[in-house]
Amino acid sequence: MIYLILIAVSLLLFGGFLLLTAVEKKRGLRVAGKIRNHLDARTSRTLFIVSHVDWSAFIKHLVVSVTERAAHDIAHAVLSVVRTLERLLTRAVKSLRERRGISAPLEDAEDGKLFERVLTRMRRTIRNTRRLKKED
Secondary structure: OHHHHHHHHHHHHHHHHHHHHHHHHHHOOOOOHHHHHHHHHHHHHHHHHHHHOOHHHHHHHHHHHHHHHHHHHHHHHHHHHHHHHHHHHHHHHHHHHHHHOOOOOOOOHHHHHHHHHHHHHHHHHHHHHHHHHHHO
16 A cells, blocks of 8 residues: 555656646746755755765765874873873872871972073073163
């Protein structure tokens, strides 16, 4: 029964199409012409794209982009977890050192002094550069 309904619907649609083309030919005017012209333009643009796109390169590019994005997101998540664990372990070591009475800083003292020396040198260089510009 379903086949008969489908066949009848397709015959009705085909008959409607033939009737529509006959009416348009007789009147010399398209029914819903503006909408159909817009639809025809979009259809022709879609057909142009479908026939001229290198689908294998497009799919390859899409797969590579998605893979890179997924790898980046996974690496970012892992890095966040590692940094969180580092903070927790740093706090644990600090509290254990405080319990034992060790007052050594967690960071190397030489690194802090080196950083201060670099900052001082940068400030001095910027100050000297500004003086030279004012003198010119």
